[in-house]
Amino acid sequence: MAITAKSFTFLLISSLFLVSCFCAKKAQNTFPIENGLSWTFYDYRCPKVESIIRKQLKKVFKNDIGQAAGLLRLHFHDCFVQGCDGSVLLDGSASGPSEQDAIPNLTLRAKAFEIIDDLRERVHKECGRVVSCADIVAIAARDSVYLSGGPEYDVPLGRRDGLNFATQEATLANLPPPTDNASAILRALADKNLDATDVVALSGGHTIGISHCASFTNRLYPQDPTMEETFAEDLKGICPTENSTSTTVLDIRSPNKFDNKYYVNLVKRQGLFTSDQDLYSYKKTRGIVTSFAEDESLFFEKFVVAMIKNVTAQRTDRQQRRDSCQLFGEKFRQQLSGVRGGRGSGDKVRIEMNT
Numbered sequence: 473m474a475i476t477a478k479s480f481t482f483l484l485i486s487s488l489f490l491v492s493c494f495c496a497k498k499a500q501n502t503f504p505i506e507n508g509l510s511w512t513f514y515d516y517r518c519p520k521v522e523s524i525i526r527k528q529l530k531k532v533f534k535n536d537i538g539q540a541a542g543l544l545r546l547h548f549h550d551c552f553v554q555g556c557d558g559s560v561l562l563d564g565s566a567s568g569p570s571e572q573d574a575i576p577n578l579t580l581r582a583k584a585f586e587i588i589d590d591l592r593e594r595v596h597k598e599c600g601r602v603v604s605c606a607d608i609v610a611i612a613a614r615d616s617v618y619l620s621g622g623p624e625y626d627v628p629l630g631r632r633d634g635l636n637f638a639t640q641e642a643t644l645a646n647l648p649p650p651t652d653n654a655s656a657i658l659r660a661l662a663d664k665n666l667d668a669t670d671v672v673a674l675s676g677g678h679t680i681g682i683s684h685c686a687s688f689t690n691r692l693y694p695q696d697p698t699m700e701e702t703f704a705e706d707l708k709g710i711c712p713t714e715n716s717t718s719t720t721v722l723d724i725r726s727p728n729k730f731d732n733k734y735y736v737n738l739v740k741r742q743g744l745f746t747s748d749q750d751l752y753s754y755k756k757t758r759g760i761v762t763s764f765a766e767d768e769s770l771f772f773e774k775f776v777v778a779m780i781k782n783v784t785a786q787r788t789d790r791q792q793r794r795d796s797c798q799l800f801g802e803k804f805r806q807q808l809s810g811v812r813g814g815r816g817s818g819d820k821v822r823i824e825m826n827t
């Protein structure tokens with residue numbers, strides 16, 4: 473059928489429209505991103521992935537906004553140890569402790585793992601096993617920030633799930649303790665190509681969530697002179713001994729809201745961890761803390777830049793997407809060797825290889 477001049481013009485105009493809409497969306501995404509990740513990764517494979525996750529998390533947070541903090545921290549732990557590969561989700565095996573078992577992860581919320589697996593089930597029901605657990609964790613972290621009042625941002629996608637969880641050694645080496653001072657934190661994060669602004673901005677993740685006493689009693693017994701006195705007294709009430717098992721909020725001003733109050737706390741010497749408060753004591757980072765305390769939109773802007781930096785990249789070795797985000801490591805490896813050996817995959821555990 474011949475195309476009339478009229479319909480051709482129509483087509484031309486509508487395609488121009490499409491192109492310009494596309495460009496407008498792309499224009500937000502001028503950040504350089506790591507090899508293999510893409511802004512449009514699931515546009516054809518699973519276009520609803522982000523709306524499924526957003527919708528479900530809205531429900532979850534309506535019940536308990538605290539879960540947002542658990543999910544944000546999960547993403548941070550996943551990414552800092554051997555790249556964002558979903559390995560933080562793997563259950564331990566006889567061969568060694570998993571990331572979950574390594575010390576800093578003792579305080580990850582069990583509920584966060586359940587929420588991820590529930591999201592995975594919903595997403596896979598819609599699209600099949602095309603979406604990785606690591607991407608689900610990354611999207612959930614973004615939604616946790618946004619739905620708690622923080623910035624909205626696009627997440628580059630296409631991470632693949634790792635085969636192995638990290639050893640306890642690797643976990644400890646990659647997640648600095650809260651007792652570290654600012655220069656130690658800066659050094660640790662510089663290894664991941666994060667600069668001082670990134671470090672201060674990412675630490676702003678502590679604007680939501682909770683901590684156990686053990687993470688900061690080093691500053692109470694004996695009392696750290698950089699901690700404001702009434703704040704210290706209140707904390708001693710919550711944690712009467714260094715072995716107390718209670719918890720308290722990370723941001724006393726607005727514990728459940730993703731805002732810049734964390735930095736206001738630091739300026740007023742009411743930061744919880746050494747690794748937080750020292751960002752204000754240390755001259756290289758003090759000015760950055762002050763600027764974020766004064767300007768929330770500046771904090772949001774720098775936080776987003778840091779969140780989608782290199783550190784959130786995938787791993788490049790042989791990967792797969794999991795049928796369950798929380799497989800037992802050993803069972804998982806057996807299953808994989810079954811796949812490699814050409815045996816049919818079992819019902820429960822099927823793995824899609826992406827070589």
Ligand code: HEM
Pocket residue numbers: 538540541542544545548579580581647648649650651657674675676677678680681682683684685686687722745747
């Ligand atoms: C820079 C080094 C960091 C250190 C030393 C650190 C340390 C900690 C510690 C000790 C806790 C409390 C654990 C507990 O006792 O229950 C915690 C909680 C938390 N961290 Fe960090 N963190 C760091 C960076 C980050 C980053 C980059 C993010 C995210 C952008 C983040 C997000 C969180 C959140 C949301 C919580 C609360 C978790 C919950 O309520 O379940 N942290 N962090």
Ligand SMILES: *[C@@H]1O[C@H](CO)[C@@H](O)[C@H](O)[C@H]1NC(C)=O
Pocket residue numbers: 653654655656
């Ligand atoms: C920071 O901690 C490191 C050890 O991790 C130490 O060598 C350094 O002296 C500390 N810096 C300050 C200013 O206390």
Ligand SMILES: *[C@@H]1O[C@H](CO)[C@@H](O)[C@H](O)[C@H]1NC(C)=O
Pocket residue numbers: 713714715
């Ligand atoms: C805390 O625990 C340590 C080791 O478990 C113990 O030696 C110490 O006496 C305890 N301190 C208090 C105040 O209970």
Ligand SMILES: *[C@@H]1O[C@H](CO)[C@@H](O)[C@H](O)[C@H]1NC(C)=O
Pocket residue numbers: 504505506663664665782
């Ligand atoms: C990402 O990090 C690796 C090392 O971890 C580094 O070699 C590479 O240049 C970084 N890429 C970008 C875009 O920063």
Ligand SMILES: CC(=O)N[C@H]1CO[C@H](CO)[C@@H](O)[C@@H]1O
Pocket residue numbers: 572573574577578579580581582583585
């Ligand atoms: C949230 C979570 O799974 N935490 C685990 C951390 O490690 C301990 C000890 O191995 C487990 O008991 C927890 O379940």
